[in-house]
Amino acid sequence: MFCNQCEQTAKGVGCTVMGVCGKKPEVSALQDLLLHAVKGLSLYACEGRKAGVVDAEVNIFTVEAVFSTLTNVDFDPARFQLLINRCVELREALKEKVAKAGGNIDFSDPSAVFQPAADLKGLMKQGEAVGMVNDHDADTDIQSLQQITVYGIKGIAAYADHARILGQEDDRVYAFIHEGMAALTNKNLSLNDWVGLALKCGEVNLRTMELLDAANTGAYGHPVPTEVPLGHKKGKCILISGHDLKDLEELLKQTEGKGIYVYTHGEMLPTHGYPELKKYKHFYGHFGTAWQNQRKEFAEFPGAILMTTNCIQEPQQSYAGNIFTTGLVGWPGVRHVKNGDFGPVIEKALEMPGFPSDEDMGSVMVGFARNALMSVADKVIDAVKSGAIKHFFLVAGCDGAKTGRNYYTEFVEKTPKDTVVLTLACGKFRFFDKKLGDIGGIPRLLDIGQCNDAYSAIQIAVALSKAFNCSVNDLPLSLVLSWYEQKAVAILLTLLHLGIKNIRLGPSLPAFVTPNVLDVLVKNFDIKPITTPDEDLAAILGKNKTEPAKSGSGFRNFIKRLLFKQCS
Template sequence: MFCYQCEQTDRSNVNSGCATAKGMCGKDATTSDLQDLLVHGVKGIAQYAKRARALNSPDNAADDFILYAMFTTLTNVNFNATRFVTLIQEAAQIRDRVKASYIQAALAAGKTPEELTGAAAWQPAADIDGMLKQAADVGINAGLDQVGPDIIGLRSLILYGLKGVCAYAHHAYVLGKESDTVFAGIENALDFLSSDPTDAEALLNQSMALGTLNLEVMALLDEANTGNFGAQQPTQVRITPVKGKAILVSGHDLGDLAALLEQTKDTGINIYTHGEMLPAHAYPKLKAYPHLAGNYGGAWQDQQKDFADFPGAILMTSNCIIEPQPQYRQRIFTAGPVGWPGVRHIYDKNFAPLIQAAKALPGFKDDTSEKSVTVGFGRDAVLGVADKVINAVKSGDIKHFFLVGGCDGAAPGRNYYTEFAEQTPQDTVVMTLGCAKYRFNQHDFGEIGGIPRLLDIGQCNDSYSAIKIATALAGAFECGVNELPLSLVVSWFEQKAAAVLLTLLSLGIRNIRLGPTLPAFLTPNLVQVLVDKFGLQPITNAQADIEASLNRQAA
């Protein structure tokens, strides 16, 4: 195996990647190699799907599969090798179906069908051993000796950003939103990668095009969330448990949470959110369920302790799973793209087995003294008081905005984000999104003229809200986003963060501080390109970066 798609990558070897029997995320070599092979199979689908679409013969069902398949290869999503064998075989069958449609459409248009090679012509081996041999030729660093690390790094930037795009698009799809433009963009990017491109400028241009596409995807997801559950509202969320039977829901999938809330009405079971599900409490149609009792625990990397301590059943949706421990392995369930060998999987949102398990478990014996945090400052909530915010800036009461957000993780150095947020001056506002908020969301930041100094915008899935807030403020002040008293301090972990970063760069947003370490697939040469072209800055220490941000704005 070789993998360096996430921030916890093993950097102790010369190639800076996980290349042993097991990755730092817990993914074994077999699963890692099968994921690479699945991506290869998906490229083959896209090669024909792109050409069929150009002939007005699209296959959106094939694109739905692409979204799901790519999502399963993200960090901490699916660790089940058997499931990847099935997906690889399915990918080949779908590719052949799309190929047949393309040939038929080409002939009907009086054109000679192209004879495609590479992934489009590939056939999976008959068994897992054969598949693993095939995977050796299609890994992310295939061809390194011929094209060099910079080209491999640029290809990786596109692939990992594309995985994030597909994940966001899948979130929207399961809530009933899809787009032909998005499908076409994803097909185009995969087709581009299938050609093993070697032109650095073309690769960089494709990564920016992908960032632009992801903005459309995030807008689609925003529409899906608000259309299904209402616009976020500022809401106090209890973070201490109450007496009663309990189910804990982690991951990102609001649709799964909604289905579970409906199925547990009047059962006496309380539902708690965990990790990136915390913002669910801000959506009117979700918080209307009285048994949505609160949030339990912290960010995803705390789950082994949080889940072991939780006295009920657990549902893991969409992503962020790590190896289930013996203390809770028999009471955790997965849904959607998530998977772990031996863990029971919920299909078609039928949560009866999960509910039955919760009823058999003790739950919380007593109420705990109440504590809470406030969420729900999505774009509608913030822009609803935009005049108040603008006046506070004009009067000098608010000097600066800091967006401190992104993914959390267990790697050393992430205390930087705690220190940064808590050391921001009292006349500044901290906006946050993603699970990085758990580093500081229980700190009392106070208010500025009735405006909370900490504004929790939501999940990493809600990055669109942050962009809309920034562009609206820029419009109000008749300036560009880069001229606003705004600094972005981003913690990255996996591929959704890569997609968001590409979106920010494609919008021309400069001087983003990124950490706690830079992606291993970005070579020193590529880092310098991003520094020169976009002003990207690695984080240093909290106080120095705060002062530099304020001084840059003053200048």
């Protein structure tokens, strides 16, 4: 196996024995084979669109299949066997439709004619043979851009799946996913072609996040500032983790009146701010922190646990009988329930002891998405003009277990009292319970939401730039990002598509970015690796006169040395 798609990849290069995430070589091979099959399906989907054939079932399947290969989603070999076989079935049916419509069906790429082996062992061998989805014979820089694009597509697939579940779709999103996957079969594309595809991936992801924002707010209202207890109530309980709002709504409906309190974990924390979810009286509080701490935290939870979308780790024996997966999430031996059919989860919760007593452990605030902030925009603008607010920091992204992420805690703690910290995604769990105070009634720490709510952060930045009649890059706003999985790659590509510069990225740089590709990012977008909180704050706030020139060769060489060091 070889997998380098997450930030924690072994030795900063790639996992070759077993995934740091817990992915076994067998599953890695099956994921590679599924993406190989999706390439073939995408060839016919692209040709179908030219001939006026758009297959809704193919669109939905493609998103689900690609999303299944994202980090910490599906680890169950049997489910990948079903997906691979279904992909080929859909390909052959689509091929027939395209032929009838007069479209081209003559493709020589092996993915277009691939036939799956009859059993798992045979499929694994096929997956090992095809390897990673990029063109292994291409120039290393082209391979790097292919990987960036594919990982960005995985992020798009995740967001598109969430949006579709709540009724928001756009064929342009599906069309690009097929375009990007089919492009992997074209050996004539240049380096510039792949740069263009990577940036187009960012453009399409922006549209996808807009769809998801409309889906969430359309179904559940715009988030409002909400205080969320970190303690618990006496009684039976269910813990829900992941990202999916629809699953949460269905769980709340089905547990109503049953004497069960529902708690969030990880990225589900911001859901407490949605009006249509807040109305359930048994939707009580938040338990635990980020995804990588689940083994310890889940073992301490005295109720049933439901995993939605990505974030699952190998369940420990202490709670293996209490955890359930739903949707695209899977782990061998863990009971899987259909979306919306949470009877078994409820039964398990009622069997378990629950919390023996009430416990107050403080609270945190959520719900500062774009509508909430724009409602006090005049107050924010006046505070900036008066000098009460000197700077905004967007400290956002993924959390993880790898060393170096304490940087984000220290960075937030050291931000001056006349600055505001905006945050989203699970990276906030490094500092989400810090009491930073306020500036004229405006909290200094503002939780915008999940990684799925990145669209809100972008709209806040755009609104501020309009208010001050300047570009986003000229705002007193700095982006300090942490990344882990492929949704973060998609968001970064969106920021690059929008021309946003001076992004600080960590805790390490992506292993799939070659020095030459990184050089392009530095020259055009001034991307920087994080250094230390003191150095970065000094540079951002203009107190460090020795910071290297943003676009000079010295700075580019510094990044290259850093990349070489982390990969050696």
